[in-house]
Amino acid sequence: MTQSVAFIGLGAMGWHMASHLPKLGIEVRVWNRTEQKAHDHAAQFGTKAVAIEQAVAADVIISCLPTSADIEALIAKYPPKSGAVWVDCTSGVPDSAKQLAQALKKIGAAYLDAPVSGQTIGAERGTLTVMVGGDEQAFRIAHPIIQAFAGLIEYVGESGAGFAVKAVNNTLMATHLWALAEGLTVLKAQNVDLNSALNCINHSSGQSGISQNIMAQRVLSREFPKTFALDLLQKDIGIAIDLVQQKTLELDILERIQQQFNRIEKHQAKQLDFSAAIQILERDTQLELKI
Ligand code: NDP
Numbered sequence: 001m002t003q004s005v006a007f008i009g010l011g012a013m014g015w016h017m018a019s020h021l022p023k024l025g026i027e028v029r030v031w032n033r034t035e036q037k038a039h040d041h042a043a044q045f046g047t048k049a050v051a052i053e054q055a056v057a058a059d060v061i062i063s064c065l066p067t068s069a070d071i072e073a074l075i076a077k078y079p080p081k082s083g084a085v086w087v088d089c090t091s092g093v094p095d096s097a098k099q100l101a102q103a104l105k106k107i108g109a110a111y112l113d114a115p116v117s118g119q120t121i122g123a124e125r126g127t128l129t130v131m132v133g134g135d136e137q138a139f140r141i142a143h144p145i146i147q148a149f150a151g152l153i154e155y156v157g158e159s160g161a162g163f164a165v166k167a168v169n170n171t172l173m174a175t176h177l178w179a180l181a182e183g184l185t186v187l188k189a190q191n192v193d194l195n196s197a198l199n200c201i202n203h204s205s206g207q208s209g210i211s212q213n214i215m216a217q218r219v220l221s222r223e224f225p226k227t228f229a230l231d232l233l234q235k236d237i238g239i240a241i242d243l244v245q246q247k248t249l250e251l252d253i254l255e256r257i258q259q260q261f262n263r264i265e266k267h268q269a270k271q272l273d274f275s276a277a278i279q280i281l282e283r284d285t286q287l288e289l290k291i
């Protein structure tokens with residue numbers, strides 16, 4: 001039975017995800033690289049700020065760091081105990097998930113790739129979609145813990161499957177964003193009111209999560225609030241394109257989307273919300289998408 005859970009990585013997503021765990025009624029340990037954030041979290045949500053050694057000694061460990069490389073480095077230095085389940089909510093690399101699952105199995109622990117979707121607002125509301133790959137017995141142990149911050153939990157297959165689904169999902173999100181921006185650019189050139197156009201699209205077959213929740217709120221408003229950094233989306237598209245290339249598939253649209261999103265340098269992309277990628281298109285066309 002799970003008696004303790006630890007959350008590692010109190011960033012834009014992890015801060016909110018970990019805030020739902022105290023309702024489970026078990027000990028909730030939190031660790032963050034910048035230690036003060038863990039103390040602030042403990043004060044606000046009743047979690048317990050601990051040293052990394054205590055975090056990885058929990059029965060279930062949840063992590064949400066930027067990349068698989070960050071997780072690999074952490075686990076190499078601070079492996080979990082035998083019998084533990086590590087639930088990695090990072091948007092990571094499928095091959096890394098397979099290797100980590102094998103490495104942890106050797107010490108009697110389990111690793112699940114369990115990336116999340118739903119943006120920071122979904123994390124705050126506890127309604128994230130969680131796509132899980134890995135050992136099914138470990139999944140059953142982790143399920144009630146994941147439920148604390150999830151709206152949908154879907155077991156998608158063996159190790160790496162969760163990361164693969166997440167990478168494809170985010171590449172589709174980027175595709176929707178770019179395609180909608182191109183569509184609105186055409187309408188702007190035709191002197192159509194963009195607010196009215198978007199309202200029509202949102203009640204028609206061209207709608208998407210991007211048309212409903214991102215375009216007006218972040219792009220047309222010119223606010224581009226940073227909740228999901230563009231460099232993280234570039235990483236996710238890169239993971240999806242690696243999968244395409246591993247299987248020598250020729251998938252033209254996805255690869256062209258990567259080219260567009262990679263036109264912003266990584267160091268600059270780190271500072272921007274993903275929606276700001278549209279400013280590249282605006283520069284190309286000399287047409288600004290504002291109301
Ligand atoms: P943030 O950059 O906001 O947070 C990253 C967290 O990881 C921070 O707690 C940071 O600590 C910690 N961290 C960074 N590098 C290391 C390291 N080398 N060792 C230990 N800790 C480290 O990222 P997000 O929360 O936005 O994203 C986390 C993951 O979730 C990413 O994989 C992202 O792609 C994914 N994701 C993000 C969404 C979003 O809307 N933001 C939506 C869905 C998934 P410190 O405080 O010290 O910097």
